[in-house]
Amino acid sequence: xxxxxxxxxxxxxxxxxxxxxxxxxxxxxxxxxxxxxxxxxxxxxxxxxxxxxxxxxxxxxxxxxxxxxxxxxxxxxxxxxxxxxxxxxxxxxxxxxxxxxxxxxxxxxxxxxxxxxxxxxxxxxxxxxxxxxxxxxxxxxxxxxxxxxxxxxxxxxxxxxxxxxxxxxxxxxxxxxxxxxxxxxxxxxxxxxxxxxxxxxxxxxxxxxxxxxxxxxxxxxxxxxxxxxxxxxxxxxxxxxxxxxxxxxxxxxxxxxxxxxxxxxxxxxxxxxxxxxxxxxxxxxxxxxxxxxxxxxxxxxxxxxxxxxxxxxxxxxxxxxxxxxxxxxxxxxxxxxxxxxxxxxxxxxxxxxxxxxxxxxxxxxxxxxxxxxxxxxxxxxxxxxxxxxxxxxxxxxxx
Numbered sequence: 001x002x003x004x005x006x007x008x009x010x011x012x013x014x015x016x017x018x019x020x021x022x023x024x025x026x027x028x029x030x031x032x033x034x035x036x037x038x039x040x041x042x043x044x045x046x047x048x049x050x051x052x053x054x055x056x057x058x059x060x061x062x063x064x065x066x067x068x069x070x071x072x073x074x075x076x077x078x079x080x081x082x083x084x085x086x087x088x089x090x091x092x093x094x095x096x097x098x099x100x101x102x103x104x105x106x107x108x109x110x111x112x113x114x115x116x117x118x119x120x121x122x123x124x125x126x127x128x129x130x131x132x133x134x135x136x137x138x139x140x141x142x143x144x145x146x147x148x149x150x151x152x153x154x155x156x157x158x159x160x161x162x163x164x165x166x167x168x169x170x171x172x173x174x175x176x177x178x179x180x181x182x183x184x185x186x187x188x189x190x191x192x193x194x195x196x197x198x199x200x201x202x203x204x205x206x207x208x209x210x211x212x213x214x215x216x217x218x219x220x221x222x223x224x225x226x227x228x229x230x231x232x233x234x235x236x237x238x239x240x241x242x243x244x245x246x247x248x249x250x251x252x253x254x255x256x257x258x259x260x261x262x263x264x265x266x267x268x269x270x271x272x273x274x275x276x277x278x279x280x281x282x283x284x285x286x287x288x289x290x291x292x293x294x295x296x297x298x299x300x301x302x303x304x305x306x307x308x309x310x311x312x313x314x315x316x317x318x319x320x321x322x323x324x325x326x327x328x329x330x331x332x333x334x335x336x337x338x339x340x341x342x343x344x345x346x347x348x349x350x351x352x353x354x355x356x357x358x359x360x361x362x363x364x365x366x367x368x369x370x371x372x373x374x375x376x377x378x379x380x381x382x383x384x385x386x387x388x389x390x391x392x393x394x395x396x397x398x399x
Contacts (some may be wrong), residue, residue, distance in 0.1 A: 013328070017396075033059065034129070041379075179282065182228060182241055244287055245287065289313075305330040309332050350388075
C-alpha cells in the first residue's frame with residue numbers, strides 16, 4: 001500500500017498492511033526544534049538547515065530522511081512553510097531558520113515580541129521556549145453589538161494561491177497523505193478573543209454574548225473553509241480543525257455546555273467540509289474529553305488527536321472499546337508528559353508496544369505520540385519509541 005492508501009484505510013476502519021505513522025503532519029504531532037536538532041546530531045545528520053515553521057511552539061519541519069527512517073505516512077500543507085525564512089537562534093545556540101511570515105522584534109532584554117497588524121500580539125521571554133499570546137481583541141466590557149461589528153480576518157487571495165500551488169506540488173511529489181492545516185476553533189477561538197478565563201465566565205454568566213462570539217466564529221469559519229477547499233480541496237486528504245476542549249482534569253466546560261452551544265456549531269462547520277470535499281476531518285483537542293467524544297462523532301469528526309491518555313477519563317483500553325469502531329485515534333501512542341522525556345529507553349519501548357496492541361486491532365489508529373516531542377527528550381528514547389512501532393505495526397500473521 002502507499003502511505004496515503006494506508007492512512008485512508010485506517011480512517012475507514014479497515015486494517016491496512018501496517019499501522020500508519022505520523023511525525024510532523026500537523027502542529028501537534030511534531031517535534032520541537034531543540035529536540036529535533038538533538039535527534040539529528042544523534043543520527044549523524046548534523047544540525048544545519050533546520051526550518052522552524054511554527055514559531056509559537058518552535059516546531060521544526062520534519063525532513064524526508066527522518067520521515068523515511070520512522071515510516072511516516074503524512075506530510076503537512078501549512079502556510080508556515082510558504083513565506084520564506086529568516087535567521088533564528090535556538091536556546092542552545094543552534095542556528096536555524098524561522099518562517100519569515102512571523103514578524104518579530106526584540107524586547108531589549110533577550111526576549112522577543114511577535115508583531116501582527118501593527119500590534120504586539122505574542123511574547124517570548126528570554127528564559128522561555130515559546131511565544132504566548134498577550135493580545136485579546138475583545139477584552140473588557142463588550143456587547144453582542146460590539147461583536148457583530150468586529151471584523152474577523154478572512155483568507156487572502158495571495159495566501160490561497162500560495163497554498164494551492166503547494167498543495168498541487170505535494171500531490172504530485174509524494175504519495176504520503178496530505179494534512180491541510182486549517183484550524184477554526186470555537187472554544188479556544190472565543191478564549192483568544194475574550195481571554196482564557198473570561199470566555200468561560202461568559203459561557204456561565206452571559207450566554208447571549210458567548211453565543212454571539214461563537215456565531216461570529218462560525219460565520220468566519222464557513223467563509224474561510226469554502227475559499228480554502230475551493231483552492232486545495234482536490235489535493236489534500238484531511239482537513240485539520242482544532243481547539244482544546246479539555247484540560248488535565250477533564251473538559252474545560254461542563255459537558256451540557258458543550259452539547260448546548262459548541263457541538264451544534266462544530267456540526268454546522270464540519271458538515272460544510274464534508275459537503276464540499278472528500279476530505280476527512282481531523283480534530284485536535286487536548287485533555288480529558290471522554291465525556292464529549294460521542295458528540296464529536298455525531299458532529300461529523302473522523303479523526304481525534306492527540307488522545308491525551310494521561311488526562312482524566314482517557315484510559316486507552318476504554319477509549320478503544322467505546323469508540324474505536326466509530327472514530328480514528330490519531331495519537332495516544334506514547335505519553336509525552338512522563339514517559340517519552342523521562343523514562344528509560346526500555347520503558348519507552350514497553351509502553352509503546354502496549355499502546356500498539358491496544359489501539360491497533362481493526363484499524364482506526366494512526367500512531368503518533370501524544371502531542372509534540374518536547375525539548376530535552378533523549379534521542380535514544382525517540383529511537384526506542386519508533387523501534388517499538390516497527391516491531392508491532394504489521395497486520396500480518398507475525399504482527
